[in-house]
Amino acid sequence: MVQLNDNYLKLKAGYLFPEIGRRVKAFCDANPQAAVIRCGIGDVTEPLPAAVRDAMHKAVDEMGCRDTFRGYGPEQGHEFLRHAIAQNDYRDRGMEIADDEIFVSDGSKCDCGNILDILGHKNRLGITDPVYPVYVDTNVMAGHTGDSDENGAYAGIHYLPCDASNGFVPAVPSEKLDVVYLCFPNNPTGATATREQLAAWVEYARANRTLILFDAAYEAYISDPAVPHSIYEIPGARECAIEFRSFSKNGGFTGTRCAFTVVPKNLLAATATGEMLPLHPLWNRRMSTKFNGVSYIVQRGAEALYSAEGKAQIRALIELYMGNAAILRAAAQDAGLPVFGGVNAPYIWVGTPDGLSSWDMFDRMLTQAHVVITPGSGFGSHGEGYFRISAFNSRANAEEVARRIRAL
Numbered sequence: 001m002v003q004l005n006d007n008y009l010k011l012k013a014g015y016l017f018p019e020i021g022r023r024v025k026a027f028c029d030a031n032p033q034a035a036v037i038r039c040g041i042g043d044v045t046e047p048l049p050a051a052v053r054d055a056m057h058k059a060v061d062e063m064g065c066r067d068t069f070r071g072y073g074p075e076q077g078h079e080f081l082r083h084a085i086a087q088n089d090y091r092d093r094g095m096e097i098a099d100d101e102i103f104v105s106d107g108s109k110c111d112c113g114n115i116l117d118i119l120g121h122k123n124r125l126g127i128t129d130p131v132y133p134v135y136v137d138t139n140v141m142a143g144h145t146g147d148s149d150e151n152g153a154y155a156g157i158h159y160l161p162c163d164a165s166n167g168f169v170p171a172v173p174s175e176k177l178d179v180v181y182l183c184f185p186n187n188p189t190g191a192t193a194t195r196e197q198l199a200a201w202v203e204y205a206r207a208n209r210t211l212i213l214f215d216a217a218y219e220a221y222i223s224d225p226a227v228p229h230s231i232y233e234i235p236g237a238r239e240c241a242i243e244f245r246s247f248s249k250n251g252g253f254t255g256t257r258c259a260f261t262v263v264p265k266n267l268l269a270a271t272a273t274g275e276m277l278p279l280h281p282l283w284n285r286r287m288s289t290k291f292n293g294v295s296y297i298v299q300r301g302a303e304a305l306y307s308a309e310g311k312a313q314i315r316a317l318i319e320l321y322m323g324n325a326a327i328l329r330a331a332a333q334d335a336g337l338p339v340f341g342g343v344n345a346p347y348i349w350v351g352t353p354d355g356l357s358s359w360d361m362f363d364r365m366l367t368q369a370h371v372v373i374t375p376g377s378g379f380g381s382h383g384e385g386y387f388r389i390s391a392f393n394s395r396a397n398a399e400e401v402a403r404r405i406r407a408l
Contacts (some may be wrong), residue, residue: 002333003108005141005143006261007138007141008139008141010146010154011141012141012148016128016133016374016378017040019378020040020372020374024036024366026042027366029259029380030195030343031202033118034370035370036366037370037371037372037393037400037401037404039275039328039371039372039389039390039391039392039393040373040390041374041390042187042249042390043254044248044249044252044317044321044394045394046317046394047250047252047322048252048253048256049304049309049313050309050313051109051304051305051307051309051313052252052301052302052304052310053301054250054257054304055304056297056298056301056366058300059300059301061174061298062296063297065249069278070077072292073293073299075291076102076103076104076284076287077102077103077104077105077223077260077290077293077294078104078279078299078345079099079294080299080300080303081302081303082104083099083391084306085102085104085260086098086099086101087229089230089245089246090232090262093230095230095232095233097232097262097264098265101265101285102261102262103260103262104259104293104294104299105256105258105260105261105291106259107248107258107259108215108244108246108247108248108259108260109257110136111134111244111293112134112213112244114286114290115146115261115283116266117145117286118279118282118283118286118362119269120272121143123144123178123211124162124177124178124179125145125156125157125178125180126181126210127159127160127161127177127180128160128161128162128170128380129153129159129160129182129379129383130162130376130379130380130382130386131183131379131380132188132215132379133379135181136157138155139154141324142223145157153381156216158175158282159380159381159382160172160173161163161382162186162189162382164338165191166188168186168191168394169184172204173204176209176386177208177210177211178210178317179210180201180205180210180211180212181213181215182201182212182213183214183215183216183217183243184214185218185221185222185227185344186218186341186347187215187217187218188342188349188374188383188388188408189207189347189374190341190347190348191340192222192343192344192345193228193350195226195233196300197325198228198231198233198234198382199234199235202234202236202241202334204230204242205305206236206239207242208238209270209347211267212240213242213244214231214244214356215244216229216230216244216245217244217248217259220249220250220314220318221249221250221321221322222323222344222345223343223346225341225396227344230242231380232264233337236287238267238306239268240267241264241267242261242262242264242279243262244259244260244261244262245260245261245262246259246385247259247302249302249319249346249392250305250314251302251305251317253311256298256301257294257298258298258302259398261281261283263280267279277303320395321391322346322391323395323399324391324392324393325342325345325346325347325391327402328398328399328401328402329341329348330402331403331405331406332348332350332389333407333408334406335353335406336348337351337352337353338351339351346390346392346393347390348389350386350388351385354384356387357375357388358375358376358377358383359385361375361387363406365387365406369404369405373385373389374388374389374390375387387408389401398399
């Protein structure tokens with residue numbers, strides 16, 4: 001008989017965001033008059049930039065002409081986009097990343113899970129807590145963990161606690177780990193890592209032959225010139241890190257789907273016999289075998305983000321969302337709550353009042369303020385006692401949410 005992948009049965013009852021959606025739907029069905037404002041899931045709200053739309057319209061027209069029609073493209077991404085990424089995001093900023101070290105995909109969330117295809121089953125994993133749930137859940141699905149305990153922690157994962165005492169940046173561990181997930185600016189806490197903190201992680205990784213999986217999906221929101229935008233700003237990171245980036249949060253591509261992963265050619269990992277081999281050709285093979293590439297139309301839209309017009313329009317979007325963050329952060333502070341993030345990231349991480357659990361706070365905000373937030377416990381046990389507010393919204397909605405928070 002057909003057999004299930006039993007690892008899926010280890011997963012907790014519901015993925016965080018579908019559970020939020022279920023609760024919100026139930027409330028809205030029962031209270032259709034309620035003007036609910038969603039500040040939970042980190043989805044952008046503003047239209048695609050004009051430069052992107054113009055480029056995509058032009059690409060659609062090309063697809064309607066036999067001479068310029070495009071069929072299957074390179075699975076790794078069209079050369080025009082790989083070059084634009086490597087040049088603008090890396091080489092122009094002093095980092096040596098080659099065009100063919102860029103792999104274009106349909107989302108960094110997908111890549112964070114798909115990267116496990118080329119990694120072994122016996123790696124000792126280090127994952128921050130609280131954390132973006134995808135890092136944990138995809139390792140559970142792949143059979144890299146044991147069962148979870150009563151606190152939701154999985155055997156086989158070394159959790160790296162993040163709290164106010166360490167600024168929500170994990171300390172370098174004393175034990176040897178094989179794969180470590182880092183995300184800065186951080187989702188959910190909004191924290192950023194200093195150059196010195198990232199340098200310590202790179203030094204640790206090189207000394208222990210550890211692979212850092214570095215999620216930089218929110219790097220465009222960094223305004224502090226002292227905060228690194230990329231792990232590759234740290235000398236030696238090419239030897240120990242893979243970086244994930246996305247056009248979702250800077251260019252509004254959450255529904256358009258385009259991202260990329262950087263795999264340096266000199267990044268090595270060990271075989272079962274201890275031989276050190278490069279990961280780049282394995283990821284290239286994985287992409288060529290399991291992926292047919294992002295559509296030509298979407299890639300032309302992503303390329304337009306690197307034009308002068310596109311860069312200006314990205315800045316305008318980020319200024320809008322970070323303006324929202326400042327408004328929401330101030331409201332939570334005025335309400336007497338402990339507040340973190342919201343300065344170099346579009347997320348505000350807020351302590352719950354009166355000893356409320358994070359899900360109790362979720363229900364209170366939904367039923368009394370008609371505002372959807374994200375309960376911190378959904379990001380791990382160290383997220384209990386906090387909740388996340390997303391700044392992805394219109395200015396009018398951000399101002400209304402701020403009013404409701406102060407009133408609540």
